[in-house]
Amino acid sequence: MYGWTGNILHIDLTKKSSRVESPGLNVLNRYVGGKGFGGKFLRQCATLPWDHPDMVICIFTGPLTGTISPTSGRAHILSKSPLTGLVGDSSVGGKLATRLKRAGWDGIVIKGESRTPLGITIKDDSIEFKDARGLWGLDINAVHEKIRPGTSSILAIGPAAENGVRFASITVDRHFAAGRSGLGLCLARKKIKYILVDGTGRTKIKDHEKLKQAREDILRLTAASPALMGQFGFTCLGTGAVYDLMDNRRMMPTDNFRRTFFEHAPGLNAAAYAKTYAPKKHGCLGCHILCKKIGKKNGKKITMPEFETMSHFTALIGCMDTDLVIKANERCNHFGMDTISVASTLACRREITGIDYTKESLLSLLNDIAFGRGEGKDLALGAKLYAEKMGKPEAAMAVKGLELPAYDPRGALGMALGYALSTRGGCHLRAYPISHEIFRKPVATNRFSFSGKARIIKIAEDLNTVVDSLIACKFTFFAAGLEEYAMAYEAVTGIETSAQDLLLKGERIYYNERIINALNNFDARDDDLPDRFFTKPGSGTNNINIPPVNRDAFLSARKKYYSIRGLTTNGLPEKDKAESLGLIWNNL
Amino acid sequence: MEQLVNKYARKLVQTKLGSDSGPSQPLVGGLDDKLVWNRNADEIKLLEDVFKGLNINSLIFLRPVEPYGSLIGFLAENALKSNGLIQPEDCETRTFLHDLPVINKFDPDRIIRVLKKRKSVIIAPGNTNGSSQGPAILAHGTVSPEQGFVTISSVCFAGFIKFFTDYLKALREKTATAAAHDLFDKILPYVKPIQKTLPEFTPSPFPDEETVYLAIIEAGKKVIEYELVDSYFGNVSYFWNKTLYISQTGSSLDELSGCIDPVPVDGSTSAGLTASSELTAHLATVLRTGCKAILHGHPKFSVILSMDCDPGRKAFCHFKEQCHIKCPEKRFAGATPIIPGEVGTGPTGLCQTLPLALSRADSAIVYGHGLFTIGKENFFDAFCTMLEVENFSRDSYFKKVLYLKKN
Numbered sequence: 001m002y003g004w005t006g007n008i009l010h011i012d013l014t015k016k017s018s019r020v021e022s023p024g025l026n027v028l029n030r031y032v033g034g035k036g037f038g039g040k041f042l043r044q045c046a047t048l049p050w051d052h053p054d055m056v057i058c059i060f061t062g063p064l065t066g067t068i069s070p071t072s073g074r075a076h077i078l079s080k081s082p083l084t085g086l087v088g089d090s091s092v093g094g095k096l097a098t099r100l101k102r103a104g105w106d107g108i109v110i111k112g113e114s115r116t117p118l119g120i121t122i123k124d125d126s127i128e129f130k131d132a133r134g135l136w137g138l139d140i141n142a143v144h145e146k147i148r149p150g151t152s153s154i155l156a157i158g159p160a161a162e163n164g165v166r167f168a169s170i171t172v173d174r175h176f177a178a179g180r181s182g183l184g185l186c187l188a189r190k191k192i193k194y195i196l197v198d199g200t201g202r203t204k205i206k207d208h209e210k211l212k213q214a215r216e217d218i219l220r221l222t223a224a225s226p227a228l229m230g231q232f233g234f235t236c237l238g239t240g241a242v243y244d245l246m247d248n249r250r251m252m253p254t255d256n257f258r259r260t261f262f263e264h265a266p267g268l269n270a271a272a273y274a275k276t277y278a279p280k281k282h283g284c285l286g287c288h289i290l291c292k293k294i295g296k297k298n299g300k301k302i303t304m305p306e307f308e309t310m311s312h313f314t315a316l317i318g319c320m321d322t323d324l325v326i327k328a329n330e331r332c333n334h335f336g337m338d339t340i341s342v343a344s345t346l347a348c349r350r351e352i353t354g355i356d357y358t359k360e361s362l363l364s365l366l367n368d369i370a371f372g373r374g375e376g377k378d379l380a381l382g383a384k385l386y387a388e389k390m391g392k393p394e395a396a397m398a399v400k401g402l403e404l405p406a407y408d409p410r411g412a413l414g415m416a417l418g419y420a421l422s423t424r425g426g427c428h429l430r431a432y433p434i435s436h437e438i439f440r441k442p443v444a445t446n447r448f449s450f451s452g453k454a455r456i457i458k459i460a461e462d463l464n465t466v467v468d469s470l471i472a473c474k475f476t477f478f479a480a481g482l483e484e485y486a487m488a489y490e491a492v493t494g495i496e497t498s499a500q501d502l503l504l505k506g507e508r509i510y511y512n513e514r515i516i517n518a519l520n521n522f523d524a525r526d527d528d529l530p531d532r533f534f535t536k537p538g539s540g541t542n543n544i545n546i547p548p549v550n551r552d553a554f555l556s557a558r559k560k561y562y563s564i565r566g567l568t569t570n571g572l573p574e575k576d577k578a579e580s581l582g583l584i585w586n587n588l
Numbered sequence: 589m590e591q592l593v594n595k596y597a598r599k600l601v602q603t604k605l606g607s608d609s610g611p612s613q614p615l616v617g618g619l620d621d622k623l624v625w626n627r628n629a630d631e632i633k634l635l636e637d638v639f640k641g642l643n644i645n646s647l648i649f650l651r652p653v654e655p656y657g658s659l660i661g662f663l664a665e666n667a668l669k670s671n672g673l674i675q676p677e678d679c680e681t682r683t684f685l686h687d688l689p690v691i692n693k694f695d696p697d698r699i700i701r702v703l704k705k706r707k708s709v710i711i712a713p714g715n716t717n718g719s720s721q722g723p724a725i726l727a728h729g730t731v732s733p734e735q736g737f738v739t740i741s742s743v744c745f746a747g748f749i750k751f752f753t754d755y756l757k758a759l760r761e762k763t764a765t766a767a768a769h770d771l772f773d774k775i776l777p778y779v780k781p782i783q784k785t786l787p788e789f790t791p792s793p794f795p796d797e798e799t800v801y802l803a804i805i806e807a808g809k810k811v812i813e814y815e816l817v818d819s820y821f822g823n824v825s826y827f828w829n830k831t832l833y834i835s836q837t838g839s840s841l842d843e844l845s846g847c848i849d850p851v852p853v854d855g856s857t858s859a860g861l862t863a864s865s866e867l868t869a870h871l872a873t874v875l876r877t878g879c880k881a882i883l884h885g886h887p888k889f890s891v892i893l894s895m896d897c898d899p900g901r902k903a904f905c906h907f908k909e910q911c912h913i914k915c916p917e918k919r920f921a922g923a924t925p926i927i928p929g930e931v932g933t934g935p936t937g938l939c940q941t942l943p944l945a946l947s948r949a950d951s952a953i954v955y956g957h958g959l960f961t962i963g964k965e966n967f968f969d970a971f972c973t974m975l976e977v978e979n980f981s982r983d984s985y986f987k988k989v990l991y992l993k994k995n
Contacts, residue, residue, distance in 0.1 A: 217686065219934075220682075220683055220930060220931075221683065221684075223930060223931070223932040223933055223934035223936075223937055224683060224865045224930070224931035224932035225837075225865065225932065226837050226860075226861060226862065226863055226864065226865050226867060226932070227837075227861055227862070229932060229933045229934065230860070230861070230863070230865065230867055230868060230932070230933060231860075231867065231868045231871070231933070232851075232855075232858040232859075232860045232861045232863075232867075233861060237858050240858075241858040241861050242858075242861065243858070244857045244858045244859040244861070245858070245859055245861050245862065248859045266856075266857065269856075269857060269858060270858050271855055271856050271857060271858060274855075436731050436732075438862070439837075439861070439862060440836060440837050440838040440839070440862055441837070441838065442729075442730075442731055442735055442838075443729075443731055443732050443734040443735050443738065443838055444732075444734075444836075444838055444839075445731060445732055451589055451591070451592070451620070452589045452592065452618065452620050452645060452731075452732065453620075454620050454621060455619060455620045455621070455645045456645060456730070456731050456732075459643055459644070459645065459730045459731075460730075462643060463730075483686075483705065483706065483707070486705065498704035498705040499704060499705060500642055500643055500700075500703075500704035500705075501704065503643040504643065507643065559621075560620055560621035563621050564620075564621055
């Protein structure tokens with residue numbers, strides 16, 4: 001078999017046992033990998049609560065993992081989100097996917113629960129359960145120091161997950177976070193402190209020459225992309241390069257989305273960090289873009305904050321100190337908390353209480369959240385539940401319970417639609433309309449218009465879904481397309497495939513997520529934005545008007561989307577459509 | 589969507605690839621929840637089937653006007669005799685399109701099969717509902733009809749470059765066919781004559797930032813007006829007050845209003861993230877040469893001449909498959925150096941070769957790609973040089989052809 005190993009590892013924590021599933025080529029080609037397989041296994045337990053012992057946690061690679069296909073070093077983790085109750089998933093970098101594949105596994109499906117904290121060690125086909133009671137309570141860094149993974153990859157959770165933080169993250173190889181949806185808490189519920197993976201195998205490739213050609217095509221395109229490899233692009237400055245652009249476009253969420261312009265932004269941008277921390281390039285295994293940045297100050301290595309962290313820990317919560325952002329980011333990483341959710345929840349608190357943050361109060365609150373102390377206990381619920389508890393639900397800037405990232409939807413209406421319709425809640429990555437609305441790729445669209453956006457969002461969701469299944473990095477698609485990745489897929493697997501074939505696989509996987517969410521009672525009422533965006537304008541200038549999102553135009557675009565996606569007018573999946581995509585309908 | 593389908597139909601006519609009447613009228617379809625077309629046409633029924641078979645939001649169907657119709661028809665016919673692919677070697681095709689598939693029948697299933705893999709398909713002449721109306725190009729988009737517009741424009745440009753480079757090569761190798769000779773003679777009247785009249789430009793020095801923006805917008809329009817660039821390619825920059833003002837990536841040079849990024853040289857902001865792919869080359873050129881204005885176009889004969897290489901020497905060249913990045917020869921079009929380099933950054937990017945070349949000459953042609961020219965103070969100088977180099981290249985090309993034909 002080419003591309004895939006053909007083996008999926010099932011681990012039952014209750015029984016401390018494992019078994020191997022070897023799906024045939026048809027199944028592998030159908031679900032592809034990553035998000036595709038995660039969705040397949042989640043569907044089987046879709047209606048269970050997130051913390052039910054039989055709920056699965058899926059960690060998957062893709063057929064391109066472990067090959068020279070550019071940016072194929074990412075893994076995809078999926079379960080039901082404790083924060084939202086929706087499909088909860090996150091793409092994560094580092095070495096995890098490559099090591100897992102080299103160990104001989106296309107993915108791992110974990111169910112059951114352990115009574116005591118444990119670690120799982122996977123070395124090729126050897127699976128061991130290790131007592132991790134001595135590691136419980138330790139932060140991510142300390143876990144790394146204790147385990148010393150060497151060339152192995154390690155994913156771990158921190159104290160935030162152990163203490164029930166709904167937006168707890170998983171950290172891979174010290175620097176890479178599976179941040180969104182609270183997947184850290186899913187691991188904590190099963191008492192998994194860490195998973196250590198290493199392997200010695202190789203991904204078998206059908207046509208090396210063709211793969212080399214596909215790689216060259218992709219590299220040529222990424223080299224031509226200013227957003228990726230230009231001198232102000234992600235390679236040089238990391239994702240923080242977006243900071244100035246968002247401010248410049250009047251899309252920077254400020255004061256909990258009450259404004260869209262932060263007057264202190266010019267001193268808090270990527271260039272400012274570069275001056276102070278002299279960051280160096282770092283990235284996922286096999287990636288040439290290397291968007292991750294590791295800085296240094298006083299001899300100490302520092303994981304530089306990503307764009308969303310830079311933005312939310314300054315403009316959103318009213319802070320003006322890069323050093324504080326570094327510290328907050330570091331603390332979130334060590335404790336294992338999603339920086340977008342935690343900053344957004346803190347912004348919500350600031351709006352409700354009217355109390356600004358000092359350096360001390362901010363860091364102290366981060367500790368309280370991670371360790372479930374005092375007010376931290378309520379904040380650990382996330383913005384939606386916190387705001388409800390405080391009697392101010394309108395102050396939660398979240399969609400379906402997932403806090404919004406750092407792109408104000410009033411400045412990009414495709415983003416508004418993308419946020420509202422995303423199957424994991426307030427997420428910019430499902431449809432990633434910033435690509436065309438801001439980065440002008442593949443071509444620019446009018447960011448202040450809903451015209452054509454319903455279908456654009458649908459197609460982009462299909463695309464990004466299959467990207468999360470192959471697996472590749474979404475950033476690459478600022479430059480390359482499925483045309484080039486279909487060639488890589490074909491070269492690796494030997495299965496004739498076109499860009500449109502891949503899009504169809506993406507459509508099937510995404511529709512399955514819609515079904516899972518519908519099984520959990522999500523419908524059109526949830527495909528919506530916080531009221532603020534429809535009633536309050538952003539911070540425009542004489543040249544850029546940022547009006548509120550027109551509610552009627554939004555609803556009209558959403559209605560079009562439902563029709564294009566093959567959903568009812570209430571946003572629910574339909575039997576005919578599901579069956580036409582080859583999806584099972586019987587448990588709806 | 590209606591606005592967009594009409595815009596790109598109009599634009600195909602404006603850029604002289606289509607016409608506003610007759611068989612070369614562009615047909616543009618856009619799909620959101622409903623499918624809209626810019627006009628009624630017999631082809632719509634079949635194209636609706638194409639829409640149904642693909643996850644796309646737009647299609648453009650065009651039978652290009654002359655000379656593109658004949659050129660593409662000729663190349664398509666040859667492609668159908670071999671592997672069904674036209675394989676131009678210009679930069680745009682190599683980077684973005686890879687190759688140009690050809691089919692001989694207007695059949696939705698076959699069209700769908702090709703468009704599942706590629707951005708365009710050429711439908712060869714004489715097979716549209718049995719009538720001969722010239723070859724058609726069909727291109728799709730998943731975001732905007734602009735994608736189809738760019739693709740069709742690139743296909744026409746690539747076809748033009750390929751025919752003229754192939755013809756010159758065939759003359760050198762004495763393998764030119766009668767059909768190629770006939771086509772060359774047939775399309776000559778359509779080849780733009782040497783342009784001598786120069787436009788007026790806003791005089792420098794520019795007093796304020798607003799004037800800089802206006803001057804860039806004006807320069808972009810002139811480059812398009814003189815057909816020195818196709819589709820949305822090319823870029824323009826001006827250095828003023830320690831800041832490089834440069835056209836954004838993917839912007840059309842005739843629509844630069846609102847599409848110019850100011851990039852301070854001190855690197856204090858990354859707002860240049862959306863600037864042209866050639867930002868690094870522009871910045872390095874400005875800093876190295878002290879020039880203020882840079883124009884980059886794709887004038888056709890400059891590009892054609894850049895790819896002209898003596899077949900006898902090329903046969904023994906170690907880098908004959910990598911001319912665009914590793915050509916070892918010091919080649920010139922007149923005084924203009926011809927240099928290797930790919931789009932953007934990277935070890936083989938033109939940012940590695942262009943600034944040095946422009947420190948020695950006020951123009952440089954990037955192999956198979958386009959022409960960069962600089963003006964010490966203003967766009968007028970850069971524009972004059974661009975026109976001069978293109979006129980020279982055109983003249984040289986036809987002199988070579990004439991010489992080879994005689995001998």
